[in-house]
Amino acid sequence: MSIARCTSNHPVIHQICQACAEPFEAFKECLPRNEAATGNCVEQVRQFLQCAEQVQPQSPPTTVLAQLLPAS
Numbered sequence: 001m002s003i004a005r006c007t008s009n010h011p012v013i014h015q016i017c018q019a020c021a022e023p024f025e026a027f028k029e030c031l032p033r034n035e036a037a038t039g040n041c042v043e044q045v046r047q048f049l050q051c052a053e054q055v056q057p058q059s060p061p062t063t064v065l066a067q068l069l070p071a072s
Contacts, residue, residue, distance in 0.1 A: 012057045020051035 017024070027048050030041035 012055065015058065016052045016055050020048055021053050023048040048061050 025043065026040060027044035030044045032053060034040040
């Protein structure tokens with residue numbers, strides 16, 4: 001499995017995508033308007049990162065934990 005596919009399927013990534021959709025969209029919209037000066041999008045990046053840092057990972061269901069833990 002590729003790293004990109006693995007990370008995009010990670011539950012925390014899904015949580016961040018849901019919780020921080022608005023600041024991420026603002027960042028995505030800023031980039032094409034500022035291709036020659038991407039530094040103009042610093043505030044949008046800061047808002048997205050601030051949002052992402054506040055996302056609290058949810059504990060995985062026990063079935064996922066059972067798959068991750070070695071059998072005793």
